Amino acid sequence: MKKTILIALAAIACLSTTAQKRAVTIPDVYRITSVSGVGLSPDGKQLVYSAGNTSLKTLKSDRRIVVAKTDGTGATDIVTGENCYGPAWSADGREIYYFDMAPDTTMQMFAYRLESKQSRQLTTYKLGVADGIVSPDGRFVAFSAEVYPEFGADAQRTIDRRNKKDTGRVQAHIADSLLYRHWTQYSDGRVTHLMLCDLNTGVVRDLTPGNQTLLFTPSGDRLFTFSPDSRELCYVSNHDRHPEASTNADLWLVSVDGGKARNITAANKAWDGTPLYSSDGRYIAYRCQATPGYESDCFKLALYDRQNGTSRIVTPGFDDWVEDFAWSQDCSKIYFTADVRGYMPIYELTLATGKITRQVANVAASAALTDSKGNFYFTSSTTGKPNALYRYEAKKKRTTQLTHYNDALEAEVDFRPSEELWIKGAAGDSMEIFIVKPHNFDPNKRYPLVMNVHGGPQMQWMNSFRADWQVYPGAGYVVAYPNPHGSTGRGQAYCAAISRDWGGKVYEDVMLAADTLAKLSYVDPDRMACMGWSYGGYMMNWLQGHTKRFKCLASMMGLYDTPSMWGTTEELWFPNHEFGGQPWNSDLYQKWNPSASVKNFSTPTLILTGERDYRVSYTQSLQYFNALQTLGVPSRLIVFSNDGHWPSNMRSMPVYYNAHLEWFHQWLGGDPAPWRTQDMINNEVEY
DSSP states (O other), X not given: OHHHHHHHHHHHHHHHHHHTSBOOOHHHHTTOOEEEEEEEOTTSSEEEEEEEEEETTTTEEEEEEEEEETTSOSOEEEEEESSOEEEEEOTTSSEEEEEEEOTTSOEEEEEEETTTTEEEEOOOOTTOOSSOEEOTTSSEEEEEEEEOTTTTTOHHHHHHHHHXXXXXXXXXXXXXXXXXXXXXXXXXXXXEEEEEEETTTOOEEESSOSSOOBOOOTTOOOOEEEOTTSSEEEEEEOOOSOGGGOOOOEEEEEETTOOOOEESOTTOOSXXXXXXXXXXXXXXXXEEOSSTTOTTSOOEEEEEETTTTEEEESOTXXXXXXXXXXXXXXXXXXXXXXXBTTBBOEEEEETTTTEEEEEEOSOBOEEEEEOTTSEEEEEEXXXXXXXXXXXXXXXXXXXXXXOOTTHHHHHHBOOOOEEEXXXXXXXXXXXXXXXXXXXXXXXXXXXXXXXXXXXXXXXOOOSSOOSHHHHHHHTTOEEEEEEOTTOSSSOHHHHHTXXXXXXXXXXXXXXXXXXXXXXXXXXXXXXXXXXXXXXXXXXXXXXXXXXXXXXXEEEESOOSOHHHHHHHOSOTHHHHHHTTSOTTTOTHHHHTOGGGGGGGOOSOEEEEEETTOTTTTHHHXXXXXXXXXXXXXXXXXXXXXXXXXXXOTTTTHHHHHHXXXXXXXXXXXXXXXXXXXHHHHTTOOOO
C-alpha cells in the first residue's frame, strides 16, 4: 500500500512539473543546440566539439567550437561564428583544425593554436575546401573538389567555365551517359576528385585525374583517410561502366606523391566504404556489403591487412547494420555503433577472439570514441531530450551528461518522451511502435492520432529526438511511429522482407498498427491520420487506394507511379533491386503501383515535394495531385522550388511543419497551426 501511494505521489509530481511547462512550438525546434564533431586530444585529457543552433528570425546559424576537459568542465569557446564546424586535433595536440568561411566567401580550413589563442588560414583553394582532413604529420590537407576533369586542380579554369555556362545565352544540360544528374544537381561534365594541398608550398595537386569520381554520399560517410605515416590515402570510388545501376564502390590506395591508384577490394562486387587505418598502420578497417546492386544489404565490418593484401569480415555473425566505428588506441579492438531494435548502442569487438560485447545500451549514439581508461564519449538524444554529449565509464557502468546547452529550454517547454509498444505484425513477426502522447496529456480524454511511416525504406525509427515528434504532440496529437517489415535493427531478414513486396507485409503491418492504436483508450478512432516521406510517401499513396481507415493522409516526396518513377530517378540500382528488374521485364512495377488503384481514391491528402528532387521526381507528386483533383478529392500540393529529397532545414521545414498542422487541424480538429501556410510561402510571417 505504501509503495502504491509513493508511486501515485511521484506521478502527480511529474504531471505537476509538466503542467508548468508550455507546449513545444515550431520556433522552439530551432532554439535547440546540437553537439557534433567530437574529438579526443592525443593525451586523452581534453575534448573538442562543435555546438550550434539556428534562428528562424535571421535564417542564420550560431556556431562555436569548444574545448573542454573530459569530464565536461572548463568548456571554452575557441572559435565562434555562423560557419565554423568540423574540429579535429593536430597530432601533437597543440592545434585544432576546423572549417570556416574565408574573407573571399569560400569555405577553407583553419588552424587554432591553443597556446597563442590565434587562428591561421591553412588553405586558399578557390573552389573551397569543405571536407578536408590534415595528414598526421601536418604537411598535407586532403579534400574533395568538383572539377572539370580536363582542368584537374586548376580551380580558376573550372570557375571560369562554370560562370560562362551560368551566364550564357544558352541554358541547357547535355549528357551522353548516366549518371548525368544526382540528388539535386546536374553534373554537366564535372566530376568529384581527391585533391591534396601541400601546406609547405600551397600547391594543390589532383590525385585522381580523369573521368572517375569520388563516391557521393548524402549522409557524410568517410570517403578518404590518411595512413598513419602520411604517405598514402585510401579513398572510395565506383569505377563501374554503369554507376547508375551499380553499388560496387571500392577502396583505392594512392600515394601522396600521386601516380596510379590501386583497388584493394576488387574481389567484392558489392559496396565497400568508410575506410579507417589502425594507428599502427597494419590494417584498414572498413564497412562492406555482399550483394551487388543492393544498397540495403547488411553492412559488415571488415579488415584489410596491408602486410599480406588480404581482407576478412570481422563481424560475420552480427546480423544488424554496423554504422560508425573507431579503433582502440592499442589497435586490439574496434568500437562500433549499430541499428538495433529502435536504438543505436555501442559495441566492442575484440579482434583476437572475434567476441562482440555491447558496452553502452539503450542509447541512440553517434560520434562514439573511447580513451585508454575505457571511457566512451558520444552524442545522443532520446525522443523527449535533445542532443547532448555524454561520457560512459565502463568500470563504473555510469553515464554522465557533459554538455547542457539545452537545459533552460528543457525547463521551459514540454519535450515529450516516447513509449514503446510491441505487437504482432505481418507473418507473425513482432513489430515495434513508438508512441508520443500530447502536451498536458489526460488519460481520460480521447485525442486525434497521427501515424508516421518511415522512408528509406530500409531504416528504423529510434528513441531519438525528432522535431515532428514534438511539434505535433505540442498541438494536441498523439503521434505513433511503427517499425514495419523493411526496418533495420531486427536482423537482415526482417529488413530484406520489403524488397519486391512494397505493398505487401508493410501494408499489413501499418493496418495492424492502426487497429491496435485505435483501441487505445486515449485515441479517438474516428480521428486518425497517416503521413510518410519517400517510401513512407509511397505507402500513403498505396493506402489511398486500399483503405478508408484514415481521416486524412500526408504524402511527402512519395512514389505514385512506379514505372515512370524508374524512368526519372538517377540511382537505378534501387528500383532495379526493389522491383526485380525494369518496368519492361518485371510485373512488380504494376503489381505495387499506387496509381493502378486510382478508382478507389477518396481520402483528403496533403502532398509535399521538391522541384530539385532527382531521387523521387516531383512529377510523381504532380501526377498524384492531378488525379486527386480530377476525382474531386480534397487535396493540397506544395512544391518547394529549390529543394531536393529533403527540404531546407531553415527555409522550408517550418513550412513543412506548419502545413501539416494546418491540414491535421482541418481534418482531425487538433490545435490550429500558428500561421497560414500561404502567408509563410509569401514571406509574410515574422518568426
